[in-house]
Amino acid sequence: MDHSNYVIDEMISAKSIAARVEALAREISEHFADTDKLVVVGLLRGSFVFIADLVRELDLPCEVDFLETSSYGDGTESTREVRILKDLRSEIEGRDILVVEDIVDTGHTLKHVIALLRSRNPKRLEICALLDKPARREVDVNVTWIGFEIPDKFVVGYGIDYAQRNRNLDHIGAVRFLDEKKG
Ligand code: IMP
Numbered sequence: 329m330d331h332s333n334y335v336i337d338e339m340i341s342a343k344s345i346a347a348r349v350e351a352l353a354r355e356i357s358e359h360f361a362d363t364d365k366l367v368v369v370g371l372l373r374g375s376f377v378f379i380a381d382l383v384r385e386l387d388l389p390c391e392v393d394f395l396e397t398s399s400y401g402d403g404t405e406s407t408r409e410v411r412i413l414k415d416l417r418s419e420i421e422g423r424d425i426l427v428v429e430d431i432v433d434t435g436h437t438l439k440h441v442i443a444l445l446r447s448r449n450p451k452r453l454e455i456c457a458l459l460d461k462p463a464r465r466e467v468d469v470n471v472t473w474i475g476f477e478i479p480d481k482f483v484v485g486y487g488i489d490y491a492q493r494n495r496n497l498d499h500i501g502a503v504r505f506l507d508e509k510k511g
């Protein structure tokens with residue numbers, strides 16, 4: 329089936345995202361105020377725009393690292409199996425960690441990643457996700473900071489893709505497929 333025939337309806341404007349990122353960064357900076365150096369861990373690839381904006385608003389000494397897991401492939405359905413494609417470069421034992429994710433959907437990805445990172449005995453580990461789709465949750469995850477709760481719609485933009493497209497949109501939009509018969 330060809331899914332290239334779709335439009336994107338704006339859901340969250342670039343301006344609202346910027347304001348929310350600033351507020352989140354303020355809370356995170358307060359929470360980790362006494363850290364010697366925070367390790368900000370971005371989950372590739374969807375979080376790359378969010379993490380770039382977020383770290384520039386953090387009032388903390390920090391470093392940035394990335395972790396990549398396998399996920400949806402090029403479709404819109406969640407696969408339950410989570411594999412690590414690229415691991416961290418940093419040792420995180422005894423350190424302060426902030427995991428930055430684009431969307432919490434079923435929760436499987438974060439649950440797996442958090443279990444893995446906790447097994448390495450960080451000092452503190454918190455999670456910040458830009459978007460949350462609570463209606464889709466299958467497993468419990470304790471996300472410390474959430475940017476926006478959104479309805480059960482497939483979204484793109486601000487780093488988030490559909491089949492590797494639309495990551496460069498400056499806002500978050502919902503994908504709406506067009507029925508070709510109706511034009
Ligand atoms: P989970 O394991 O089901 O929670 O899936 C989380 C991952 O699925 C996110 O990090 C995204 O990469 C991807 N994902 C979930 N919902 C969407 C969406 O609406 N658009 C694009 N990717 C999504």
Ligand code: MG
Nearest residue numbers: 372373374430
């Ligand atoms: Mg992802």
